[in-house]
Amino acid sequence: MNFMKRGILGITRKKGKSLILLAVIFILGNLISGAISIQQATGNVEKTIKERLGTAATVDLDHDTLNNMPEDEWMDFEPEELGVNLIKQIGDLPYVKYYDYSMEQWMGSESIEPYQGEEMDEDFMMDEEDEIPFQLKGINYAPIIDLEEGKATLTDGRVFTDEEIENGTAVAVISENLAAENNLEVGDTFTLVNNVYSYDYDTDEEDIVASRDVVLEVIGLFDPKSVTQESDEDSESNMMFMMEDPYYQNTMYVPNEIVIDETNYNWEETLKADDELAAMMKEEGEDASFEYYEPIYYLNNPEDIEPFREEVLPLLPELYTVISATDQYERISGPMESMSKLAKYVLIVAVAATILITGLVVLLFLRDRKRELGIYLSLGEKRSKVIGQILIEVMVVAVVGITLSLFSGNLLAGQVSDTIMNSDDSNQSEYYEGVYYPELESELTTEDVMDSYEVNLDASYVLGFYGIGLLTILISTVIPLIYIVRLNPKKILM
């Protein structure tokens, strides 16, 4: 009779003992499997939400730190500028799929009208008085990242060529609706005005002191992807999106050089008109022309964000930091995080308790059977086989107990996490106070996070639980077994 058969007999012929062990393992198994279920589910949420948040990242001043600076220090702080070289150096890192940096400027026009949107409430109409409704968005990446990322689709014409970007050719990609509003087609030109204002502090009035026309040729039309249709039940976020929409409809993509030119013109004219400011600038020796770029990087996949951040941070000037789309996760994942933490503690405690309690139970059983084990040893059975017999006795019961708790613990986890999430609902603030990065922002909310939470029985949970569960039981059996290995059969039998 080999040790395996004896192990099985040890279970079937000592039913009471086996049932006690089964009950202990089942109860503790529920705790472990519940905790693992919740961990898995929260892990999945983090993964899916981060995937939905995307891989965009930018580099900017660390506004959190700046805001917490004492005032005098803050006043003295002169931020260094991010040079184009540094932006490119970061863009060449292997994590980066593609990147762009852009300068932006707002302009008005006398010949074209902004797109106002349709079927909109009066409340949400754009300000009629707005004299500079068009946003020129400078581009360095010729295929236009927003198109590549699917924020919009090209419906007509083409994107930029590298030469146009380099030379600052006067071409633009504008929205389909804006084009239709003004009867523009690919190949047509339109005119914007770059007005230079002076501000009179006494009369609180603005005057146009200089102005020049910017003539741009339409080379392509884009159509913003409407995200609104997806969530029509959710009227609140629907509105928010509609409000943003006209701004994007009135955005024009142009080569960066155009924006730089116009900005420089604007700045120079401002200085001409404002002697005081000019004198002040001269005194401080500031360069009259300045370029201020906002870089945007798209990484290969969401897991690249942390290593990217680690490599970029040392390259940055003082007080700059990396801001990524996934940062938003931390803001909207409150209940998820607290549940994940809770699950982690429960798991640690449950594993420790299982090792302790199962270990004690097994030890008690073994003490009871000291004599029996001694007989095997005195009959010349190898210690390894006696150990094998005990391991089989415990592990077979453990597999049964763990399999039962696999399902019940999973069910339990579903119940428990519903309760936790519902109770956490109230203290979740929807509003975020901080700098808003339109490129990095998505309209995902805590609710989306909660919605994507789902406790289920997937392969990684089953494997993870069997792994952790059986390992835990194994440890709690091996420890008392050491006690047997040291048995002297003679001492037992006398």
Added chain:
Amino acid sequence: MELMRIENLSKVYGKGDTAVKALDNVSFSVKQGEFVAIIGPSGSGKSTLLHLLGGVDKPTDGKVFIEKTDIYGLNETQLAIFRRRQIGLIYQFYNLLPILTVEENITLPMLLDAHKVDQKHFKEIVEILGLQKRLDYLPNQLSGGQQQRVSIGRALISNPSIILADEPTGNLDSKNSKEIIDLLKLFNKTYNQTLVVITHDDRIALQADRVISIEDGTIAKDEVIRP
């Protein structure tokens, strides 16, 4: 014919100040088929000696030859197999396996050896022991006397040349004690098995062929009663 020879056997338990000399330079030999009783006061070293004869423990010094084999010259595995085939051990506490039936307990040494059980021999022993009707019982369903019969059965199943029994009747009333000793004597005569029995009971000792008294780890007296 000499079956077993013990040469200068010593056993010291522990080390240094707490060392106990349980056996001190003991030598003797036993003939095949001999029935030897070992007597002596408590703590004199009887069980220690028996375990050394059975290869269950290791001596500090000296040698044990069984059928010319130096049993402590064997390695661990060889000794285990030798013990299983040549030596039958019987204890005061029956030392049965609670999860195994009477039949499984008796045949365990063969099962551990993965040997086929000699059914004829098995039936014969079971009949002599009067256990035919109890073969499927678990030990806790048997009386003390029955349990001791099972452990005798286990000691005899592999047809060993030596039976070593440490106070086999220590837990039994006089009627059961007599039956057990009669059985052991029967096997001793039937199979010409050598029988070494530790006992505190003079009536049992007086049935032996030879009585060895142990005192303080040495042989105090060695008398042959029946040549």
